[in-house]
Amino acid sequence: METLLYLTLLISGFYTPSSCLHQYHLISNNTNWTDAQSYCRAHYTDLATVDDMEDQNRLITSVSFDDSFWIGLKKGDSMKWHWSLADRRFYREGETEFRNWDTGTPQNGNCAFMSTAGLWNNTSCDDQHHFLCYDGKQVTNLTYVLIQENKAWIDAQSYCRQYHTDLVSVRNQTENTEINKKITLRGLPVWIGLFLDSWRWSDQSDSSFRNWLPGWLSTEQRYNCTLVHSNPSSSNHAKMRNYPSDDTFPFICSGKLPFSPPDLPDTMMTGEL
Secondary structure, eight states, X not given: OOSXXXXXXXXXXXXXXXXXXXXEEXXXXXXXXXXXXXXXXXXXXXXXXXXXXXXXXXXXXXXXXXXXXXXXXXXXXXXXXXXSOOXXXXXXXXXXXXXXXXXXXXXXXXXXXXXXXXXEEEEOTTSOEEEEEEOOOTTOSOSEEEEEEEXXXXXXXXXXXXXXXXXXXXXXXXXXHHHHHHHHTTTSOEEEEEEEEEEEETTOOOOOOOOBOTTTOOOOTTOOEEEEEEOTTSTTTTOEEEEOTTSOEEEEEESOOOSSOTTOOSSOOOOOO
């Protein structure tokens, strides 16, 4: 690699079983996704995985210039249900697998809603529903916030993340009953945070974190790899977009810092948090 801006970003967080420290390395060369993956695996661990919103915010605010960057999220072959709220500390063992599907479901559709009977159904993510946000912030005593506006699922997710914490996760039957009581009085179904996709992280992490730019996620098969956008003055800031893997962009690796930075030219910029 001929020209390289080398930036090490140390991002510390709470302990989880998978990691206690995220370490990211920004490589400024414009590279296709496959070559970026190979470079990261050769010199570090892999292309970057993002575990949750806090993780992404700390990373994106530390990027030193405006651009789009490859990360390790790539479209896979098999579909799996995930919760929008990806923080592993939020779930006890087995709670990410709790489901309360109605008879005959799930069928077609990649996003889940709860009916007034407390049963879950799935439908197109483009459908419009009221939705329920989870608020885990210290400044409010409202755990569940019902938003009585019709939005598509991804727009509901963006709203919840902006004003609260995320779309609601339902971890057990007790929570399902509590949430159902909240929506029954309104008589309308609501989006919950459960979604179905085939995207997988390059390092095989089970992180369910996604932060797609509303209206951008292309269903074309060749749009199979993920960029994260950094531009604080743009509405796209910190959002993910899928692009063809043979397009070229800078990229972010994760893993331990080598003893000496790899393939560095005489001019180098290094930053460490």
